[in-house]
Amino acid sequence: MTQYAILIYENEGSYADASPEVWQTAMEAHGRFAGQVGEKGGKILGGEALQPTTTATSIRGDVVTDGPFAETKEALGGFYLIEARDLDHALEIAKLCPAPYGGVEVRPVMDTSGG
Amino acid sequence: MTANAAAGDAVGAAVADAHRREWAFVLAATARVARDIDLAEECVQDAYVAALDAWSRQGIPRNPGAWLTTTARRRALDALRRDRALRSKLPLLIEPDLPPSGSGLSEPGDAAGPARETATGGRAEDDVIPDDRLRLVFTCCHPALAREAQVALTLRLVCGLTTAEIARAFLVSEPTMAARVTRAKKKISAARITYRVPGAAELPDRLDAVLTVVHLLYTTGHTAPAGENLVRADLVDRAIGLARMISALMPDEREVRGLVALLLLTDARRTTRADADGRLLLLEEQDRSQWDRAAIDEGAALVIDALRGGCPGRFALQAAIAALHAEAPSYRQTDWPQLLQLYGELLRAWPSPVVALNRAVVRAMVDGPESALAEIAEIELDGRLDGYRYLPAAKADLLRRLGRRGEAAQAYQAALELTGNSAERDFLTRRIAEVSAPPG
Structure with missing residues (x-):
């Protein structure tokens, strides 16, 4: 099994003005996703939702600045760390990951254990 | 001397022929054992070099592809056995559902595997080497790779072209093409793109990607985007050969x-x-x-x-x-x-707007140039064909047929500015001269 990160990029504005119902729907969708990963034979090792980029602080060298590292329309809003057999399996799982206001990026996790 | 030279030529021709016909088969079968594309390529190249010498001494084998495959696979297994560190780092290309074929294929971690293969690697296994060419093709054309990388990898790994040859075919510098190929191979290994033919659910999309790559190879050869020759025959032949190969492997x-x-x-x-x-x-x-x-x-x-x-x-x-x-x-x-x-x-x-443009051209033959021009005007509004040289060229031709010479000249000029192919440039230049000449 190989580890992959599923990075969720979405338009933050869509959540900023979202009603409680929209939030509720999003939470339920992610709950369903967690179940589907197991059904697909993968495993969720971790994952979090992030506060919006308005709360981000960037540090480059010693310089601390307000805001995210790169200003983009669709920002990183959360991630999962999963285990899958190979890229095709990881993509099959990632296609189920809710991201109604954007999309997801799949990145293999680097094995730094040496050997 | 003369007899020797003639024999040498025959061996050289046999190796060149085997390179053209058997490369994909040999590399695909070797990749399964090597579990790494770079190692497989290296071993296959070595096998072709070894063939020159061995076939001169022992004669050309009855089945050159099997000889090359056996030699390349043995080299790959030797390399893996020599370098245990290399082996442990190679989760690459593993197809977890590979059926054990009983032909001495080693399972990962099976220490006895390579030695057994080396010991038995001879005639006996020639008949049971699985045909992995489809796996190779689908790996090269995986949708996680950019289209230009799919094309480059297919030419390199399936057709056995050198990086320099591919660079020439696509009019980019050799370092650029080398970087493109290296990046793609790194992604295959790091992201773990596996060596397999997709299952039924994915097959239609994945096959479409493969066919698109082959078709792109053909059209690149058929209308070289720039340069003196309209047709680059080698690329065209490679594309037809590839299409025939895939068709033979997927008869349904x-x-x-x-x-x-x-x-x-x-x-x-x-x-x-x-x-x-x-x-x-x-x-x-x-x-x-x-x-x-x-x-x-x-x-x-x-x-x-x-x-x-x-x-x-x-x-x-x-x-x-x-x-x-x-x-x-x-x-x-x-x-x-x-x-x-x-x-x-x-x-x-x-x-596709290109199909819509072609339909407009046919429309002109059925309903006349006026209705075709109206269709083209709609396609232009869509904007997706901005910069597509055949749109102003088609429009110019319709305008010329309607006798609207000034507008036709303008449209031919627009097409001329978009093409680098010299045969096409000459054609458009002649047309501009025709519609600009005083009527008579």
Whole structure:
């Protein structure tokens, strides 16, 4: 099994003005996703939702600045760390990951254990 | 001396022939053992070099592909056994569902595997080497790789072209192409793109990507985007060879047959697309008696087969269109209404503005240039064909036929500014001169 990160990029504005119902729907969708990963034979090792980029602080060298590292329309809003057999399996799982206001990026996790 | 030289030539020719015919098979079979593309490539290259010497001494083997595969696989296993660190780092290309074939294929971590393979690696296993060429093709054309990387990898790994040759074919520098190939191979290994033919659910999309790559190879060769020669014959032959290979490996896929038919029918006109001076000739100016009848017959038979069963795909439909042109006794006697209907079907199967443009050109033959111009105006509004040289060229031709010479000259000029192919540039320049000359 190989580890992959599923990075969720979405338009933050869509959540900023979202009603409680929209939030509720999003939470339920992610709950369903967690179940589907197991059904697909993968495993969720971790994952979090992030506060919006308005709360981000960037540090480059010693310089601390307000805001995210790169200003983009669709920002990183959360991630999962999963285990899958190979890229095709990881993509099959990632296609189920809710991201109604954007999309997801799949990145293999680097094995730094040496050997 | 002379006899030796002749024998040497025969061996050289046999190795060159095996390179052309067997490369994909040898590399695909070796990749399964090596579990790493770079290692597999290196071993296969070594095997071809070894063949020059061995075949000079022992004679050319009855089955050169099997000889090369056995040699390359043995080298890969030796390398893996020598370098345990390398082995432990190679999760690459592993196909978890590989059935044990009993031919001495080692399982990961099976220490006895390589030694056993080396000991038995001889004639006995020649018959059981699995045909992994499809796995190789699908790996090269994986959707997680950029299209240009898919094309480069296919030429490199499936056709055995060198990086320098691929760079020349696509008019980029060799370091650029080398970087492209390296990046793609790194992604295959780091992201763990596996070496397999996709399952039934993914197959239609994945096969379409493969066929698109082969078709792109063909069109790149057929109309070289720049330079002196309109046709780069080698690329064209490679593409047709690849399509035939995939068709033989996937006999149930009608779209593959459609692609073979499309390439054959288009290529049947190869020698008539330009005159002796290299000037581009339009379909209506081409000498139909020079078209390759054998290719047309083969292509037309494949079209019938590809259309059978309903819901034809875009390659089968394009092939049907090419067949209608190829079998028409003259440009005037072409079955334009039937073509218009086929283009309508094609547009439904493949809603592309390029198809819409082609349909507009056929529309002109059925309903006249005015209605075709109206269709082209709509396509222009869509904007997706901005910078596509055949749009102003098609428009210019319709305007010329309507006698709107000033507008035609402008449109030809627009097309001229968008093309780097010298045969096409000459053609457009001649047209501009024609419509700019005083009428008479």
